[in-house]
Amino acid sequence: MNIALLFPVLFPIVMGVLIQPLKLHDRKKREVYVSAVVIINFLVVLALAITQPDGTHLTILHLNRVVDISLQIDGMSRLVSMIAATLWCTAGFYSFEYVKHEGMEERYFTFFVATLGVLIGISYSANLQTLYLFYEMMTLITFPLVMHSMAEQSIKAGKKYLIYSFVGATIALAGFFFLAEFCETTNFVAGGTLLLDKVSGHMILFQTMMLLTIIGFGCKAGMFPLHAWLPNAHPVAPAPASAVLSGVITKMGVLAIIRVIYYMVGVDFIRGTWVQYVLIGLTLYTVFMGSMLAFKEKLFKKRLAYSSVSQVSYVLFGLMTMHPLGFIGALLHMIAHATIKNILFLSAGSVIYKTHKTYVTELKGIGKEMPITMWCFTIASIALVGIPPTSGFESKWYLAMGAMESNIGFFSYLGPAVLLTSAFLTAGYLLPIMAKAFFPEIIIRMTRWSKQRLMPI
Secondary structure (H helix, E strand, O other), rough: OOHHHHHHHHHHHHHHHHOOOOOOEEEEHHHHHHHHHHHHHHHHHHHHHHHHHOOOEEEEEEEEOOEEEEOOOOOHHHHHHHHHHHHHHHHHHHHHHOOOOOOOOHHHHHHHHHHHHHHHHHHHEEEEEHHHHHHHHHHHHHHHHOOOOHHHHHHHHHHHHHHHHHHHHHHHHHHHHHHHHHHOEEEEOOOEEEEHHHHHHHHHHHHHHHHHHHHHOOOOOOOOOOOOHHHHHHHOOOOHHHHHHHHHHHHHHHHHHHHHHHHOHHHHHHOHHHHHHHHHHHHHHHHHHHHHHHHHOHHHHHHHHHHHHHHHHHHHHHHHHOOHHHHHHHHHHHHHHHHHHHHHHHHHHHHHHHOOOOOOOHOOOOHHHHHHHHHHHHHHHHHHHHOOOOOOHHHHHHHHHHHHHHOOOOOHHHHHHHHHHHHHHHHHHHHHHHHHHHHHHHHHHHHHHHHHHOOOO
């Protein structure tokens, strides 16, 4: 047992709740307070990741012989907790300036800081009931960030976020009862703890429930058919909230799916079954659909939101190949997407904050006004497209190799084809923003030339 595991979970929650009672009305004092909280939490998470061996365990609450609330350190918890703690620092520092024009700063930072503790709780969860507890807390504590402005669109988006999240979580909860019945334990154990002799008489039912469970958790990851909350929530939320929604919150859905497949059921149970093929089909459809919708979208932040729908399903596709190379590609893309999308949303927020331009068509020449911001946006866009030697290229290479090496029939070739098509579409909806920003005259001349060439005689 190690009581230190509880600190990065409780510390941000308590310190976030105390922001309003402490009446930190002075902006400088509030910024110092929030900075201290996120930096301390980052250092603690880093120290635990380095010093604590796999299997370090803490039981917080023992309800009965089956159900307990426990935390544990393993490879996945290290990875996801470090992603959350790192990106929370960057988004937090960015928020100090950005939220000034949004107003209601104390309320924003209350939920922003407290959310970090909940995310670390999900990362450190030792069993399914602990993960589910923090997972539901995440929904309740993040929807105020979505509807922060309290405008009509924000309230509608917040309600949609709640409805979709609760529907997905309810479906996942139904799967929890099946897992509790048919697994030796609800604790996360690499390789899974499924009791095949108990499942043998209920194979179709159990497989169906596992499919629904993964779809339920896939809601937070933006996977079809429970993806529609994401493009509605991002455009109305403050830019730093959009950054962490896309970069971090979606990864909690990915983590929940990893825990169910790789740590409870076991890949051998799903590999080669109709469940695997349905899930691969859903992820590839989401990849293509998200890219197409992003390509057509004119609203700046909504284009990035549809991009997240597509890109997070790259990660899910890698997981569903159930091949080591695909799994490596999924983890690499999870890190790459979290970082890249954080940069893209924060860059977009800077443009909106300074110029109040919210549509892609309004960004002509913005590179001269905000060169550093747009260069950051350009480099991140190149990485998301997957142009060598960026991290996006490496992760997509492993994803494609994982698909081709795995025995998944025509999906071994359809998967890489869809990923390649999506990469071209990603270039089509991101690189023109860069071109308009830095080379507006050339874009205008090319547009005029194309119109003249296509004009009927």
